[in-house]
Amino acid sequence: MVKALLSLLLVLVTLSSTLGKPEKNIPKRGKRIVQTLSRGWGDQLIWAQTYEEALYWSRLKNKPLMVIFHLEDCPHSLAMKKVFSEDKELQRILDEDFIVLNLMYETTDKHLSPDGQYVPRIIFVDPSMTVRADITGRYSNRMYAYEPSDIKLLRDNMEKAKKLLKTEL
Amino acid sequence: MVKALLSLLLVLVTLSSTLGKPEKNIPKRGKRIVQTLSRGWGDQLIWAQTYEEALYWSRLKNKPLMVIFHLEDCPHSLAMKKVFSEDKELQRILDEDFIVLNLMYETTDKHLSPDGQYVPRIIFVDPSMTVRADITGRYSNRMYAYEPSDIKLLRDNMEKAKKLLKTEL
Numbered sequence: 001m002v003k004a005l006l007s008l009l010l011v012l013v014t015l016s017s018t019l020g021k022p023e024k025n026i027p028k029r030g031k032r033i034v035q036t037l038s039r040g041w042g043d044q045l046i047w048a049q050t051y052e053e054a055l056y057w058s059r060l061k062n063k064p065l066m067v068i069f070h071l072e073d074c075p076h077s078l079a080m081k082k083v084f085s086e087d088k089e090l091q092r093i094l095d096e097d098f099i100v101l102n103l104m105y106e107t108t109d110k111h112l113s114p115d116g117q118y119v120p121r122i123i124f125v126d127p128s129m130t131v132r133a134d135i136t137g138r139y140s141n142r143m144y145a146y147e148p149s150d151i152k153l154l155r156d157n158m159e160k161a162k163k164l165l166k167t168e169l
Numbered sequence: 170m171v172k173a174l175l176s177l178l179l180v181l182v183t184l185s186s187t188l189g190k191p192e193k194n195i196p197k198r199g200k201r202i203v204q205t206l207s208r209g210w211g212d213q214l215i216w217a218q219t220y221e222e223a224l225y226w227s228r229l230k231n232k233p234l235m236v237i238f239h240l241e242d243c244p245h246s247l248a249m250k251k252v253f254s255e256d257k258e259l260q261r262i263l264d265e266d267f268i269v270l271n272l273m274y275e276t277t278d279k280h281l282s283p284d285g286q287y288v289p290r291i292i293f294v295d296p297s298m299t300v301r302a303d304i305t306g307r308y309s310n311r312m313y314a315y316e317p318s319d320i321k322l323l324r325d326n327m328e329k330a331k332k333l334l335k336t337e338l
Binding site for chain 2: 024025026027031032034035036037038042043044046047049050051052053056085088091092095103104105106107108
């Protein structure tokens with residue numbers, strides 16, 4: 001019995017160390033953590049990779065787009081990310097009603113930085129491809145910034161973004 | 170002894186089912202696989218997310234950029250990806266000497282589709298931000314397409330791309 005359990009343990013340990021790990025090039029500095037598109041902002045959401053892709057999906061699905069600008073070494077971004085990713089209601093609404101994109105580098109499209117380039121910054125875009133510069137946070141010097149305590153305001157703004165602009169397109 | 174082993178087993182099983190899994194919004198259709206930036210083209214490489222980001226790193230590091238256009242439901246892309254990701258030498262050279270980007274959606278930059286938009290398609294870009302339209306595969310109708318059997322040609326082309334263009338920038 002002990003022997004059987006020991007064998008089982010060995011099998012478990014072996015399995016856990018080989019599963020999903022085919023032989024790969026391992027960089028000199030050691031094995032890296034695989035990069036994800038979510039970057040921790042919601043691992044269960046379907047993230048667009050680029051702004052072009054996000055606009056494509058937004059138009060096709062007729063859903064507003066949320067663009068999050070952030071940096072991984074910015075404590076404000078990290079604090080916001082924690083609250084954002086743990087808010088189940090916010091995540092559910094994003095999953096059902098939004099196209100989502102998070103970026104660490106600016107795009108060439110100036111409309112995505114109505115009052116400058118800073119992080120964290122959250123911009124909504126209507127499926128008509130109009131940046132919703134009217135949907136802002138509470139800081140007059142950085143109108144699209146949100147702090148963790150602003151999560152309720154962010155959810156309210158998501159409701160605003162869901163009321164799509166009427167366009168003649 | 171048996172009891173101790175059983176406890177250890179229980180701990181292992183509990184650990185493996187909870188580790189790295191904080192409570193999350195689970196979409197109605199069930200838990201999704203987390204999307205990666207590599208998309209299977211080399212999980213140990215550091216992938217740029219967007220073309221803008223890739224150009225930034227290429228200039229900063231003075232390394233050529235490889236852009237792979239592909240689709241996850243294209244059998245030619247999948248066959249190429251398998252050979253590409255399993256070629257340790259190719260992966261090592263990419264890791265050390267290239268900036269890498271894989272895209273499933275076209276960018277707005279026409280220079281990235283010198284002879285049209287198709288997949289799989291591999292385009293090299295010099296750190297001077299010049300698309301290396303001179304570095305081609307073996308098919309005259311789709312000059313930037315590669316088949317799995319062309320992997321040696323692709324490695325040769327990587328060597329060409331590493332000989333940087335001289336620019337007056």
